[in-house]
Amino acid sequence: MKPVAEALLYDWPLEDLRASCRSIEPALTIEVWPEIDSTNSELMRRARAGHAAPTLLVAERQTLGRGRSGRVWHADPKRSLTFSIGLTPPLPPEPRAWSGLSLAVGVAVAGALHPEVGLKWPNDLWWRDHKLGGILIETTQVGSQRYAVVGIGLNLRMPLQDAIDPPGVGIDALLPGLDAPGLLLRVAPAVLAGLQRFGREGLGAFLDDWRARDVLAGRAVRLSDGRVGKAIGIDADGALQIEHAGGIERIESASLSVRPLDMASPLGLWP
Ligand code: BTN
Secondary structure, X not given: OOOOXXXXXXXXXXXXXXHHHHOOOOOOEEEEEEEEOOHHHHHHHHHHOOOOOOEEEEEEEEOOOEOHHHOEOOOOHHHEEEEEXXXXXXXXXXXXXXXXXXXXXXXXXXHHHOOOOEEEOOOEEXXXXXXXXXXXXXXXXEOOEEEEEEEEEEEOOOOOOOOOOOOEOOHHHOOOOOOHHHHXXXXXXXXXXXXXXXXXXXXXXXXXXXXXXXXXXXXXXXXXXXXXXXXXXXXXXXOEEEEEOOEEEEEOOOOOOEEEOOOOOOOOOOO
């Protein structure tokens, strides 16, 4: 895909971004597009074509934004931030450990935002049972290396473009006055640093922070396959533990979603 020759909505602080990101990932290229189908799709297309350079790709508008589990990601360009970072992350040697990457990225994003930002397993960003943003991580093999695309969508302020389930909230509730470029400047370097740390230290380095932000801990929950139980936190591998009459179950698959039982589903998307 080629960038559309259109004016950008914002004046993006590219020099500051380069300075703070390249001290962590020296070869990083930064691109800002007015419109694209999906920043994740674009970086995955490039990787599958053999182009696996470290890239931060920001789009002011996505026409086919994607969420987890095949859902659509709606984002109003004036009220949100959408970007992806594609790179070959330093991963721990055992592939089993890679699933922890998505939890580590959640911790990195939440940590760059505010102490009150919570994490809903595996890596949704919540505040007071409202969704502030989401993370979609995809990987593909490029030669002998695993290329990862970390896509992040953050709600900046209300009203959002569409009703979403769970209800959305803007980060300006916690950080008034922040705009999309300012938000990117906070979050992108933190994600890069988090990826480096995950490569060096693995998920163990993120567990305490993740647990401190766990919005489900101790709550009755329902899984998208209908099972119910009490969420009792994540284990050392990042699996969600659910306690019920039959014992404790580990939920590993991020294709399952989980939701507090006491939360209404305004759009009726949940059982
Ligand atoms: C979710 O909560 O379901 C994950 C949402 C991830 C959305 C971001 S926006 C930037 C990147 N490009 C996409 O198409 N999706 C991710």
